[in-house]
Amino acid sequence: MKITVESQLLAKNLNVLKKVVPNNSTMPILGCFLFKVDEGKLTIIASDLETTLQIQTEAICTEEKGDFAVSADLLIEIVKSLPDDSLTLNLSKTELEIESFSGNYKMAVDDASAFPSTPETKQENEVSLEAHVLNKALMSTLFATGTDELRAMLTGVCLDFQKEALVFVATDANKLVKYTRNDIKSDEAKQLIIPKKPIMVLTNALMGKDETVKIGYNVTNISFEMENTVMICRLIDAKYPNYEGVIPKENPNTLVINRAELLKSIKRISIFANRTTHQLVFDKKGNSLTILTEDKDYNNKAVENLTCVGDGDDLKIGFNARFLGEILSNLTSEKVKIEMSQPNRAGIITPIVTTEDEDSILMLVMPVLIAS
Structure with a gap:
């Protein structure tokens, strides 16, 4: 040959x-x-x-x-x-x-x-997405997956096929990302969990592609078929948690702020944060946001003040700087909106966008109890 x-x-x-x-x-x-x-x-x-x-x-x-x-x-x-x-x-x-x-x-x-034979590819259902759409959805959620193998369902990205939309969800119990495509509908409600490794492989294969991806799935496998590339992977056999149940619905206390400036501030502040908790505090008062941290073990402190557009009551709430930084780094909008209700309830971060795309993204970060 x-x-x-x-x-x-x-x-x-x-x-x-x-x-x-x-x-x-x-x-x-x-x-x-x-x-x-x-x-x-x-x-x-x-x-x-x-x-x-x-x-x-x-x-x-x-x-x-x-x-x-x-x-x-x-x-x-x-x-x-x-x-x-x-x-x-x-x-x-x-x-x-x-x-x-x-x-x-x-x-x-x-x-x-x-060499192992290719898995059975007979599919029960199919849906088609543009390569750049699928890549954006996977890249937007992948970073939020967990690593605890004892909770296998959290180590992958959930594809939630709904009659009104297709939702991509990932969470590690500390942060959560929900990416929704309103232009993709399904006749049958179904949740599939794709492991992290094949998602990383797929996003690499999708890079720069301008074609349609045909997604087929059955009880055990999911396949992604393009013009010259086919990937088949085994699904995680587990039930995904009720992610909607952890997203607070009433969040009257909000602030709109420049994403890049906030991210830079968090990176500087986190240098002085406790190396175990990575805790920082948001102190929102009117149109002003004060970010502060303190590491009592080493007598380190840092504080910065940023201008924002605030609404609702004044609020003081603690977050993990590392998780907050990951979320802001995976958004691209100029400004973000942060919605909060109480110091013990999750904060919701969404991008402020001017285009009328058929997608939307919501990111959630769990609060950290403020040290006395």
Whole structure:
């Protein structure tokens, strides 16, 4: 078998596929890429048993059908080090030879039959989204996922298919993000939880794409299909918590403030915060916001005053500076609105937008008990 492919294109696709390859596995074959030629077309596949990613790559193949597995790390290292050139991959029974302008390189191949088969892709339901829409939704929520494996449902992003909208939700119990697409509706209400790793793989694959993504799902798997790329991953088998129940509905105390200035202030203030609690205090009085922190263990203090547009009663409330900073960093609007009710209830942060897009985003951060 002989395959001719451009080195730059191959390197680009291998870098996307590498995100799936596990760092450590009891199955050595999972450390390989599977090259599959069918009807003269080349498809490269990576899998970790939970997630399978396959990318069809432009190439000239001398045979109609065939496959082989090759070390992912070794192949990426040599391909990315080669200049932009046309590569020829020559396959024999035991080795793969790579011919380039720079030289010839040989590496062992593994038995392709040992590579895990692609999961069942028969889907019960389907929905289509533009690639940039899906990428924005996933990137807006991914940072808020949890890491506690004992609460597996919080380690992924929930896709909540509703009759009126499609909602993407992520929370780690300290912060929560709810991203809503009002232009995508579903005949059947359904919640699916996608693990963090395949989302990171998918967002990487979606980068710069200008095409439609077809999403199909059944009880155990979800698939994302584009023109030359297909990703299938296993869903988290758990029930997502009632996220609507933790979002306060009545929040009469609000302030509108410049997002970038607030974020800079929080970063400066947090330098002096307690290294365990990361606590800072918002003291809202009229159209003025005072942010202060104190670390009594080291006798450190910091205070800054910012101008805002305030409404409702004056309020003093504590937040975790790290969580607040993550939320503001993942928004892009010039100004944000912060809604609060009481010192022991969550604060809601939403962007102030002037466009009439079919999406909306709500971010929530839990309060921290103010130290006496």
